[in-house]
Amino acid sequence: MMKIKSFFAEHLLPPAIGIGLFILAWSLIAQTGDNLPGPLKTWDSAVVLFSDPFYQNGPNDQGIGWNVLASLGRVGIGFGLAALVGIPLGFLIGRVDFLNKMSAPVVSMLRPVSPLAWLPIGLLVFNASNPAAIWVIFISSIWPMIINTAMGVRQLPQDYLNVARVLNLSEWKVFAKILFPATLPYMLTGIRLAIGTAWLVIVAAEMLTGGVGIGFWVWDEWNNLNVEHIIIAIFVVGIVGLLLEMMLIQIAKRFSY
């Protein structure tokens, strides 16, 4: 009995109070004017919305489920391509000092650029909005993956390399048994940061490119002046982002030594 009580007090009570205060503040702000819908109104709207998340009424009117899936699909493709390019590149940059010095100025210069600045380049090159959105995700995810993978390779303890040397392991064995597992936790950090950024960026990218997707949906509902739906979208984006993050933390835990 004591245990249940203290678990409740330590782990459930504080977040519950936090959420409660947030909703209270929200409803107080909503009452001061009539533009912002309060929690109850939003809840009613959400119940309607989520009762049929997968309807299809043409390309510009689809259920919220389809919109989220479309966004996740873009993030998945852009992010996957970035992993395919960024992780091997990170290994090379981490392992070969010359490549590191060669790439350092380019990477440091391009990394701080907002990924959205690349959107026009994507539109220009691909002549279509969907690949352009994926391109933006690719650009936003690739930097953390290159940088963290390269850092992991460089942090490889000399002890492990000495083991490789006294055992005279082949290059492939060094990679498979030492370099890759030693770098994996860093790589997973890179992947987590990349997914986080990608999910941040997709909403903005889709607002600009249109089509089906949670970002465009927000913009569309703004044009319809359906503010409840915009608030719901904010929650959906937040919760999906949280789930992605938690999933990757679980994976990373599995590979921490």
Added chain:
Amino acid sequence: MSKYVQIENVQMMFGTKQGPFIALRDIDLKIDPGEFITLIGHSGCGKSTLLNLIAGLLLPTDGVMLCANREITGPGPDRGVVFQNHSLLPWLTCFENVHLAVERVFGATESKAQLAQRTNDALELVHLTHAAQKLPHEISGGMKQRVGIARALSMQPKVLLMDEPFGALDALTRAHLQDELMKIVADTQSTVVMVTHDVDEAVLLSDRIVMMTNGPAATIGEILTVDLPKPRDRLALANDARYHSLRGAVLEFLYQKQARKAA
């Protein structure tokens, strides 16, 4: 006899920002097969450098180093190394850590079953069969060091090189592992070169104690032959006059002839 190490006139110089730094000079040492050699000296005397030279992790700037009549040009499986901090790969089980070495040396000529057998034999030698499937972080420091020894021995090296292998362990565990090492070395007839800063350990284990002068430009000061009969028993030695005179000789070298200036 193929198991032996020959070091002639070896010098080791490191390039530093302040110019060349001579770590070792005029090192001459011949190690017979089956011999147990310890290298002892104050920190900074280059004893680990000498061990790394034999291991092939460093190459001498001058002189000749041979292992079984072949020049040492780099690390090789004929010289098994046990590192001070065990250096097990944390993502591999004890079995896999040893197997990695076995596979490298015997993988081309032996079947999978034979390789597994060799791995298990090595783990049995250090009494760790029960921990074979454990990861390094699940076992104690002493056990990790035993896996490190098993890994080195599993390659059937001509020489076993140990760099302060028990330095990071508590005194009781250290004594226990020293006893085990004596048994293993007696069973396997291994040739051993061990770096230590522990006088008792040196006298207990060695056939010869190589005492190094202080760096820079360190060299071999004296070589003390330990003619105590084997197998040795630490309790019996505690009351043995010869043991104490040998111990006294090492202490005299370290604290009188090569006394460290107050730091």
